[in-house]
Amino acid sequence: MNDMTLAREGLEHLKALLAFDTTNPPGNEMPAAEYLQKALQAEGFEPVLIESADKRGNLVARLKGDGSEKPLLLLSHLDVVPAQAENWDLPPFAAEEKDGYLYGRGALDMKQMTAMSLMALLSAKRKGLKLKRDIIFAAVADEEAGGKLGAEYLVENNPELIEAEFALCEMGGFRLDVRGHTFFPVQVAERGCAWCKVQFLGEPGHGSIPNPDSAVSKMTRALTRLEKKGLPLHPTDIVREFISSVAAKQKTHVRTAMKALLSPLTSRMALSRLEKEQARVFYAQLHSTAVPTILRAGDKQNVIPGQADVVLDGRVLPGQTWESFKKELQHVLGREAQIELIKWAEPLVYSADTPLFDVIRRVVIERVPEAEVVPYLLTGFTDAKHLDKLGIVTYGFSPMNNDPDEKFSRLVHGHNERIGIDAFSWGVETLTEVVERFCSVPSSAKAVDSLMEEMLEPERAGNASGSKEKDPTLPDGLAAEPPDAED
Ligand SMILES: [Zn+2]
Numbered sequence: 001m002n003d004m005t006l007a008r009e010g011l012e013h014l015k016a017l018l019a020f021d022t023t024n025p026p027g028n029e030m031p032a033a034e035y036l037q038k039a040l041q042a043e044g045f046e047p048v049l050i051e052s053a054d055k056r057g058n059l060v061a062r063l064k065g066d067g068s069e070k071p072l073l074l075l076s077h078l079d080v081v082p083a084q085a086e087n088w089d090l091p092p093f094a095a096e097e098k099d100g101y102l103y104g105r106g107a108l109d110m111k112q113m114t115a116m117s118l119m120a121l122l123s124a125k126r127k128g129l130k131l132k133r134d135i136i137f138a139a140v141a142d143e144e145a146g147g148k149l150g151a152e153y154l155v156e157n158n159p160e161l162i163e164a165e166f167a168l169c170e171m172g173g174f175r176l177d178v179r180g181h182t183f184f185p186v187q188v189a190e191r192g193c194a195w196c197k198v199q200f201l202g203e204p205g206h207g208s209i210p211n212p213d214s215a216v217s218k219m220t221r222a223l224t225r226l227e228k229k230g231l232p233l234h235p236t237d238i239v240r241e242f243i244s245s246v247a248a249k250q251k252t253h254v255r256t257a258m259k260a261l262l263s264p265l266t267s268r269m270a271l272s273r274l275e276k277e278q279a280r281v282f283y284a285q286l287h288s289t290a291v292p293t294i295l296r297a298g299d300k301q302n303v304i305p306g307q308a309d310v311v312l313d314g315r316v317l318p319g320q321t322w323e324s325f326k327k328e329l330q331h332v333l334g335r336e337a338q339i340e341l342i343k344w345a346e347p348l349v350y351s352a353d354t355p356l357f358d359v360i361r362r363v364v365i366e367r368v369p370e371a372e373v374v375p376y377l378l379t380g381f382t383d384a385k386h387l388d389k390l391g392i393v394t395y396g397f398s399p400m401n402n403d404p405d406e407k408f409s410r411l412v413h414g415h416n417e418r419i420g421i422d423a424f425s426w427g428v429e430t431l432t433e434v435v436e437r438f439c440s441v442p443s444s445a446k447a448v449d450s451l452m453e454e455m456l457e458p459e460r461a462g463n464a465s466g467s468k469e470k471d472p473t474l475p476d477g478l479a480a481e482p483p484d485a486e487d
Helices: 003-018 030-041 111-127 151-157 215-229 237-248 252-260 267-272 276-286 322-333 355-367 384-390 421-439 444-456
Strands: 048-053 056-063 072-077 101-103 135-140 166-169 176-178 181-190 192-201 289-297 307-316 338-345 372-378 393-396 418-420
Touching: 003 030, 003 101, 003 111, 003 421, 030 048, 030 056, 030 111, 030 135, 048 151, 056 111, 056 151, 072 111, 072 421, 101 421, 111 135, 111 421, 135 151, 151 384, 166 384, 166 421, 181 237, 181 355, 192 215, 192 322, 215 289, 215 307, 215 322, 237 252, 237 276, 237 372, 252 267, 267 276, 307 322, 322 338, 355 372, 355 393, 355 421, 384 393, 418 421
Parallel strands: 072 135, 072 166, 166 393, 181 372
Antiparallel strands: 048 056, 056 135, 101 418, 176 181, 181 393, 192 307, 192 338, 289 307
16 A cells, blocks of 8 residues: 555545544543544454543554564544634534645644554554564543543553553644754653642722732732743753754854843843744743733622732743742742642653654655754643653654644644645655654664664764755755754
């Protein structure tokens, strides 16, 4: 079966998956999970269907290897966030095509990965590949509500089904063009979560006489400081490397401006010169943040309340603890703020110096020779948090050769979520190639080839730059420069 057919077949599965309304809440992923169960059974698999709660379906299937290496898990979630149909050009659950795009809630987050992973699994089985590690396919429920009935449920109740050395999941592998240079960021880290409640107390009183020491006044002043000042700059290694890799390809003035993001003296100014949306993303990559999401105070028009509460959506960078984050927050909010933790999840960071990352880099560059594959930090969190409890190294890699101008990140959770059909087809082929190369026992001819390749380009292993051998057409001026010594 050739790749075009595989991609087209993947597209049919994606359409079928998009047509199931798996809006969470309530989720109702079972029919979609049953659809996958049938598709897999038809090809000789024995998938396991797990109902974590009423109609909450999780499906796991496995293609056995020889066991000489630990499994690779392909994890995607079947639930989606709500869609307001009245704001869409095409209905969110009809899976209709328009102008080369397939529309549907979940087209990017993340039923596309379910369909791609399915095709990678089916392809490996149809080819009868000799595998050194099992390939595990898992399509789970409930990610958009935190994963309690999905990935977390499997980790706690059926770990033997998904235990693996590595996992590929969402939020990476897309195309990002920065001033004419192409990058494919692959998520290797994500910020942790520190949701907290902050309480302010003050003298209650009559609403006819203003009181600057009231609980509400204290809270508004503290939140204004938080808004203006923010939390301190922490350029983590991963963000340093990302910015340096992107900057290395730019003209001198752009490179200088990008490097300025990393210094406490110049970071603010450098951020203010970026395009607004980019600045917001870079800010969140360089700082822990705390965003007010719920405010509560008072219950009567003419009574100044004695208490004001705010819930902050706190997100912490790798390297920080609850204590260090709380200290920074307390400093900005002031001594009177009583900070109490609601939910904590550790930040994650994995090395990009692994055989899997190396295969990803090689496969992407073979397909897009002018591109560079860069490790990157996700500002939000994914099911990787749960997999981490089993010691699984998770990368965000749901590959897609999207049109770099389409600003697809706005479509994730937004109106008119859609995926370019060519971008998706590229993703099916790329993921399939990565999975096959990483999991199969190389034929002896191939093994010699790749050994030769490694001997010819030793710098490629563990180094993001240096794509010259792969692309003789790349003009010298565009070749990657080695990162500066200080990085
Ligand atoms: Zn998602």
